[in-house]
Amino acid sequence: MEDSATFLDQILGRGTQSSPPDTTQSHTFPEEDFVDTYLNDYDPFSPEIVITEKGAKSLCYGGYIYSLNKATNHSIYWVCRENNIGCMGKVRSSLTLTDIRDINHHNHAPSPSEIREVKAKAAIKQKAVEAYKPKPKVKKVVPEQPGSPHSSVPAATVATFSDNLMFLDAAIEDFPMEPKVLEELDIDGVWSMTKSAIPKRFLLYDNRSLAQKRLVVFATDDHLGFLSTKTKIYLDISPSLAPAVFKQMIIIQAEMGADVVPLIYAFSSGNGAEIYEELFTVILSKCDDLSVRLEPNEFVMGYNVSCIDVLKRLFGAKVLHFGKFYHLSQFVWHSIQELDLTSLCQDSEAFRLICCELVALAFLPIDQVWHGMGTIKETMANEFETMSEYETVKDLIEMFDTLFVTGKVTGKQKLNGDFEVHQLPPVFPIESWNLFNRTLADDPSVNNILESCGSNFTFVTTMTKPPVFKAISFLQQEQQLVTEKIASFNEGAIPQKRVKKNLVTGHEKLAQLCSHYVNGEFSRQIFLVNVARNIRIGDW
Template sequence: MAETYLSKRNKEKLTVGGYAFRFDKRSSNDPELLFWRCDQKLCKARIHTRNWEVVHEIGDHQHAPNLPKVEADKALNRMKSQAHTTRDATRQILADVHDGLSQATVLSLPSKFSMTRSIQRQRQRNNLPRLPATLAELGQIPEDMKVLTDGTTFLANDSGRGADRILLFATPDGLRLLFEQKDWFADGTFKVAPGYFSQVYSIHVLYMGSTIPVVFALLPSKSRATYDRLLQALVTLRPGIAPSTLMTDFERAAVSAFDETFPGLQLTGCHFHLAQNVWRHIQDHGLATVYRDEEEFAKLMRMLPALAYLPPADVENAFETVFDPTSAFWDARAQPIIDYFEDTYIGRPRRRGPRHQPMFAVQMWNLHERTLADNAKSNNSVEGFHNAFQGLLGAHSPSLWRLIAALKKEQILVQADITRLLAGQAPAPKRRKYRDLQVRAKRIDHCAIQCWPAWLDRHNGRSGLHLHVLDHFSAFSHPGDFNVPARPLFMFSRQ
């Protein structure tokens, strides 16, 4: 059977045995009979087709077949179609065009410059504006980028032209869920942010046992003012939103903005980020090798995030006991990391009276009550979403148009997930390896927490108790215990 494709001028062409034919005319006596002539000038070869089957050949070709040229024309046709129907970056389209082509076919393509210009012309015909050099120069967002394929509003708020522009994407149903569901999770990622923006920030809600993304915001910075503007936009879009709980990472600007915008909000810190922050400071001070090679030093460092499992009232006393130079675990090389943790999460001591307020209060990062209530300890579901979305996007730092197109696709998947939940379908099960790790982690957590009163009875003073409990937790927090060596301070739960 013959194969058809479009020419550079969008004329129908036919390929048979490495020869290309142009459409000539239709038979006046038989509408299904089509006449074709060879694509090469001066060549007298002709064919007749019916239902794309060759039924008659006239004359011989005066040249050899050129299959690479035919394949190159098909590739160019696909290139134009991709430029017309997607927001993929020009470089991505060029890569897709060349994928799988033979060397002979590649040599039959126009120059890279010519193909780039062709893609740009195609997009200009689609009225898709070229992206400027800076965010301040970015004009109107194309209308088809503001809505989903069914016409649902997706660009909920655009702060307007300027270097501090914010683009907030959410559907009306997403904003409704944001209003109805009181448990929120929030985090940002820079990996998929276009060059104009600092991060893509997402807000998720706990809905029917699943974490659902409902807001995607392109933010120009991580400043307090930027987060204030984002949250005020949400309050304006859906008056009355008032989350009860929020889990986020330890980013001071975001935490402060949420705390002030929503009085009474219970802020909880992601335990993975707490441990990760300690690990970063170990690396920053050149102690990563020491951590990996010396178990006693590693145990001392793991005891810092392990403080989260003690009752809040015992955290300060435990810190003073365990991380004192007279402690059996003490290592002077750890002093800079201990100082960082004290300043950020405990509070520096005064000469008299209570300690200074830390950057993040103990209640925000403590896990004692969360463990007993079997509540989430980390933002792993949000981290997992960011990783999955990056896979859908297929690129770091994509163009703005490509990112928005990917967000629209992601929103379709989100809506499908909600539909399945409403129909009573269970979420996709986790892989058995991770289910087993989660069960084991919960068992360890509950055992240690519930043993607290018994441990208390067996110790005359809390000093020995603190050492015993933190030693217990740090023994289970080794990275190999959870098969996650890239996250060496990740504590128990993978919730």
């Protein structure tokens, strides 16, 4: 009977020799024996991650094949693939495979030929795929092992570390159980590291055993170094992006060309001055460890008084604060909710318009904002004086005026009976939120200021209060992408800012309105109304 040995049998030296396979088919393999590399150069003590015939990713070392068992903050544990038939063989490796140690011995001999067979089958399968479609460009990343040559397995069969070591499918297909309380949350192993080809520390700080309010900070040394070169820092605080067991997420960003990239991420179970001081004290301490200095002179952020006070205390009283337009509109919306005016905002178009006019003050010239506030007060008196909600609406207007425009008036009586009046400046000076000059000058940073919180994320989840490990996974992906962007930027590439079309259109309309107002084409009241009609607050 004719010998039925397969092409694989011939390559592996099994069975009798037979004629070479038919090469007249339309899809053929190259004539060179592409598996010879495995047979001639295979080093059993050079650790490699390989893809088995069934698609599983395993560690090959010392003539044995291991499956992933578990991962910790510093090590990965592997068990012999024959553990289902009683072998207790186990090794522990570093995250980069540069240090591998035996834990338990095997009850069977090593089988280098089995590893060769696994690699050969993977190579043949890959060649079959390549015959039908172009070969994808996959970067080969193999760890250096002192005294051993690099693995010679093609990139198609040896996966990159970011894909097959730190985040092996078996390790992350199922996220760890979601903690019900913060005391149950442990962040270690793959969740504390980056997804880069050579994994690096990503978890910068966790005060789990040090304080009642939990603070978890993620950042790499490279991103801290990049941040230290910037004098302007963007800071966003978002309750909705934080995992369910945390109260808020803090995102620290910086400009890279015309773009803004996130560099530091923090989850906190509370807010207030102590959290913000702890966060920036940790960042400053780590910068000192890296021999870099963080010396910003401007923060673009929301209207958080306690956070601003901490920043001025840590970085100097002269540090500037500039608020995002998004934060200004959010402040008005949150004030509407706190004063129980949501239903009035839904039912009354006039009230919605006057609320938007408050935000529209940001587009008046700085020296005319005070007059614009007076115009809004006159409109309020004319439209709402007879309504039952007049006093509450008045409280909203006065609150905004005190914090953002006029400030607070205080007074005390002197011993001689005279009454002395003091005018205190607003908590947030007009210069810290006014956009008139930037809008007319077509300042590219206006788009960054108009954007909402989290808009610079690529992988940010759209879920509200996401599961904690899913949120960390998103941050790991974001960190990897930002690292690639910074590397390209350092090589001279100009980052392309992806700006939403509605932001571009809105910016153009606002610039036209500001230009018409400067040219005297309409009054201050008409200007505020026109700008207000291009602004949305809350759900309206």
